Structures are given as structure tokens and as C-alpha cells.
Amino acid sequence: MSVLEVENLTKTFIAEKANILVLDNVSFSVGNDEFVCLVGPSGCGKSTLLRIMAGLETANSGVILFHGQPIVQPTPKITMVFQLFGLLPWKTALENVEVPLEVLGTEKEKRIRIAQEYLKMVGLEGFEGTYPHDLSGGMKQRVGIARALALKPEVLLMDEPFSSLDELTAKTLRELVLNIWRDPELPTNTFIMVSHNVEEAAYMADRVIVMSPRPGEVIGEVKIDIPRPRTKYLREPIYFKLVDEILELLEKGKQARAMTLEQRKK
């Protein structure tokens, strides 16, 4: 059963009076409990795609259905984790998690309790009163994750959540995210992550959707059928084979774009 369906999505940006096509007729669907990665070269429109899913942008044509209903504006059922964390610098860690709940109308005591609970879950107990300025990058992203989860969304969108962290921190946070995804207690089961890190995608996702350079198109997808937890398979041929498959698709997309460019020249 699919939670999200992307149907014939097209998006153009207007920059300096020229239309730039960023997404060209993109279609795919994401099932319940699925962990999907969108992989593609930078500028291929994958972040834009994520923002349309979040209701932050609108497509020029095509639609994204959430349980059969088109997404037109942000909803607490679909929340997002940002690449640069997107924390409000003038709020403490606790307040940052708490504020979206306030917008929803949750009463003060309850939302503080919820915020504390989620901060504890991401391992930030004792840092409730700290401002983002005094937190490390990894800790900031933990706050970002807690904030997104505190709304109890069904779908969690992540826009290159680990790309501004050092590799060791990123590794720890990947485990944290996978644990949250597997946690049966939490209502958040469907994860969609944008990444340009092929190894990361193959390690985390059930399915990797590969996109071409701009204008972004779905070139193909790779099903990752390595059993979880995958730590012990990281040196196995099965893992490398899948990574290679993704890389081949990326290369294919690059060549396809180069060809269309040449055709246009002629």
C-alpha cells in the first residue's frame, strides 16, 4: 500500500527571465514503512522534489498524493529535517522542539513534556536549555530530528541530513535515524531521504531512486535487499554490487543528458 504517490511532476524555476526546467515528468511511489533514498548529482532537483512533498513549493504540473489526497500545503503529518538544521538561533533546544507544538495548539505543560521526551530519545538529555549557538553540528541535527518527530508525523523527509557533519558524527546519526525508523512504538514509519552519497543510500534505504542531472528525471531504481542490520555486510560483495548498480545508473543519466544537449545543439 503506497503512502505517497508522485505523478508526472514537472517544475520550472524562473531565473533572469529564462525558464529553467528542474523536474521533468517525475513519477514514483513510496510505500508504508518504506525507507526510500533519492540519489542524484547536485542541482538535479531532488531537494526541490522533497520541498514539494513537504508542501513548501508547488509543482507546475503533476501532483503528489498523500493517502490519495494532493499535498497543497505543509501538514504535521509530513515533517522535514534540514541540511543546515534550520534551528531558530534565538530559541533553546527545548523551545525549538516545543514551538511547532505551540503552533498546533498543544498546551504548555504537555508540549514541554513531549519536547523533553523527544530530546531524551535523540540523546540530548541535559541540553534542554542550551542555545543552538553552543551545540555541535551533530547535536544541532539531533534537535532537528527531535523537532520533526515530536509532531508524530507519518512521513519524515530528510534533505541531505548528514552532509554538513563530519563522517564519524554522521555515522552515529545514521544509526540513530535507522533505530527511530525501526522503532515500532513510533508512528513515523515512512522515511524519504535525499542524498548524494551513494554508499550512505545503499546502507540505509530499502529502495534507491536514481535521478539524472538537471532537468531531473527518474533514471531507474535499485532495490536494496541486504538484510538488516547491515553493519556486517558493509564489506560483502553483495553491498558493493548494489553500490555499483547505483553508480551505473548515475553514469547512464549523465550520458543521457549529454546526448540531449548534443541533439539540441544540432
Added chain:
Amino acid sequence: MAWLIMTLVKYPEIKYLPFYTFSTVFRIVITLVISVVWGVSFGVLAATNRAASLILTPFIDLLQSIPILGYFPLVIGFLFALGPLGVELSVILLLFTSMAWAIFFGVLGAIRGIPTNVVESARSFGLTGWRYIRHVVLPAIAPTVAAGANLAWCDGWFFVIAAEYIQYQGNIVPPPSGGLGYLLAKAAYYYKDIILSSVLLLFITFIVLFFNTLTWHRLMERAEAGTFKPILKMDLSGIGKLGVKISSWPPLGRLRWPKSFSIASQRLRKYSHIERILAVALASSAILFIFYIYIVIGKPPTLGMILQEFNKPPAGELGSLPVLIGLTIGRLVIAYGISLVVAIGLGVLAAEHKKAAAVIYPLYDIGQGVPILALFPVMFLGLNQLLSPRMALELTCIIMLVLDMIWYMFLNILIGIKNIPTEIKEVGQLFGFKGLKRITHIVIPAILPSIVTGSILSWGTGWNTIIFAEYMPSSEPTIPPLSVPGIGSLLDKAGYEYGNTLLLVFILGIIAAVVLLMEGLVWRPLLRKFERYHIEV
């Protein structure tokens, strides 16, 4: 039109208009050249040589924290002894004090802001000494210098009006070559003709705007190319990005304010203890030096002599000094409050509504192009027709302060809003902040640092303006000048009316102390507090 010409030709001075225009423009250009040469050479020296920096930076910092118009009477006393040339020189010196500091601190900040990787790569390829300065330092500071020169140019127009109409011991002493400021002052104070002075005011505004479009815009564009960081681009094109086509409105005002605001915050941010002690030492020795020159010429100074000097008028008013300081600060607070509220309103409106922006930007351009000091006599003349002279001056004073402060606040707020990172805006959208909630939770906190920077700048300029605006020089020696009680007018009286230099220095010291105290007690802590609000991208 014919009526207008008829009104104007009555005045004998009007035939000098072209010549006066030339001498004012020439005066500003000369001073600008001197200021740029001085600012760049001393700025480079202070930035590349540690010993020079230790001495220069605090000293210049001290000089610039004294309101520039406060120097006026002091400088006059020294230079008038030289005769007509002395008058010309004192006008240029006064203009210099309004231009040079900003360029110096801009250069200093720009050099310190050169990215480490550029500095290191230059060193590793063997660029040292003069070559380093020529290939790395000078190109790096070019945009700041261009921007600083533009700022200085505008400040020069601000002050030239006051500088060309100097009163000394009750007499008006214009520079021999005349000037637009002199002409305007004469029209307003002597002839008391509101039409003539309005026309002259419009003419001066036109000249300012004319040069702004003609020269500065080009220069800034050229300076912009080939810099490390788009220092200017962010601010200048950031506003254009709002959707208002740049070509559709006169691109004047965007030029006036580059990143040099950050000078103010840089200046306030960190000071080593050594620098602070040096600043205090330099300040006291400078004051002692002035005392020395003044008193010691010929005679040995005695306590009796100092006291005697102090007892000359307007020393009688010193008893109510706290009240006078309070009144002046009160005026500044009222004007600041109005500017703050209006500027936040206008800034948010301009950033959020394209249609409003299309109205507000041109308004801003013209508003900050009008030389405020030139507006002073004209506005007073107008208000005096409705109100008593005292009330008219009081109101003129506050309106001038508002007009002076508001654009600093507005531009800083606008830049603050424009610089809110996309992610923060998206977070607001994603988590459902709307309407007032969005303003109070996202927009206002995000611009608090900009508000503080804008406040520092507007209080700085406010102190300058109030010294000028609390006091209305008289047209003839028989009529006493008009003033509203305040420390600014006391300073003017001591300087212009009585020529009491000792008292003048004393009041100047008090004003400087009040300014520094406010920096230390209000702005510095606020700046530090909001530092953590800074959004790292």
C-alpha cells in the same frame, strides 16, 4: 515659473549660485581625496603593522566617538587666527573629520576580513611586502573603499551645510569662496524667505542625487567585480531581488550603505585590555594637550586662571548640567522610539509586499539623499509660521532627528530581513507559523542583531545632529540666537557665542563620556547578547 524667477532674482547672492555650487562641490571632492588617501594608507598600516595598530586604532576610535559637530567651535578657534585661508582650511578640516574615520575603519575591517586561505596561499607563493599589498590587500579593500567613499561623500554633504556657515563669537564667518551651505543659511536665517530656501534645498538635494547616480553607481559596479566575498552584492542586489526591478527606480540609496555597518559592530565587539588602557591614556593626554595649548601660551597655568576661565559665561548653566543632559537624551529617545517603530513597520512591509516596496524604496532614496542639516533652517521657517519660535525649534529638532535616524534603522532592518536564510523561512512555513506569530517568532528575533547595529549607527548620527539642531544661529548680532535647553545648545553657546574654549572642551568631554557610557552600558551588552542569534550558514 516667471514668478519663481522673480522671487529669486531679488537676492543679490543668487548670481553666485554657479560659483557657489562649484566651490562646495570642489571642497567636498578635495576633502574626499584627502580622506581616501589618508584612510587607505593609515588603514593598511594599522592592519599590517601591529605596533601601528596599537597606537592608531584606539586613538582614531576615540576621535570618531566624539560627535563631529562638536569639533566645530574648537577647530574654528585655532584656525581663524590664520585669516581667510584659515577659514577655508577649517571648513576642509571639519569635512575631513566627517569622512576619514569611516574609510579608515572600513579598510581595517576589509583587510582583517580577507580569508585565511587567500592570505596563506599568497604567502606560500612568495607575495610579501609591497607585492602583497598590491596584489592582495588593495584589490580586497577596493569595494569597501568605494563604498566608504560613497558614504563619506554623503556625510560630506551632510556637514558642509553646517561647515560653510560658521559663527564665531557672535559673528558669521563664511569661507571667502562661499558655498551652497552659506547661501542656504543666508536665505533662511537672514532673509527668512521660505520659498528661496526651499528652492535652494531642492537644488542641493538634486545635486547630491545627481552625483550619486552619475558617479557612484558606476564605481560601485566596477568595484564589485573580482572580490572574494560579494560584500556589496548581498546588500545591493538583495534589495533588488524583492521583485522591484532595479532599473525601475533610481538606484541611488542602495549605494550609500555597504557592509560598513559591520564596522560599528566590529568596533564594539572586542577590545584587548591594552587597547583600552591606551585609549584612555591617549584621551587624557589629548585633553591635557589642548588645555596646555590654550592656557599656557605665554603664561604659566594656575588653578586660579582655570577657575576664572570656567566662570565666564555660559558657565552659569553648568549647574543644571544633569537636567540639560537629560533633556537632550530625552529628545534622542523620543526620536529613536519613533524611528524604531516606523522603521520596523516599513522594513517588514517592504520585505513582504512587493507593492509596498515599490513605494518605500524610492521614498528611502530621496529621504536619505536630502542633506538633513540643510533641511533644518527651512523646516524651522515653515513651522515658525504656525508655532512659537521655541516650540517650532523643539519640533524641528525632533523631526530632524527622526529623519536622520530612521533610514539607518530602516536599511539595517531590511538587510536583516533579507538575510534570513531560506531554511529558517522554510522551517517557519513547514511548522505553520503564520501572520503575527511568524513576525514575532521568526522575523523580529532574526533581525534583532540588525536592529542593534542600526541603533548604534542612528544614535551616533543622532548625537551629531542634535548638537546642530538645538541651536538656531541668529541673523544679526543684535538678535539673540534661539535655542532649546540641552547639552548640545550649551556646547554651541560656549563655542559660537562666547568663544569659551575651556568650557567647550569640558562639555565635549562630557558628551563623549555620555556616548561612551551608552556604548558600554547599552549597546555592547546587547550586541553580545544577540550574537548567538546570528544564524550560521
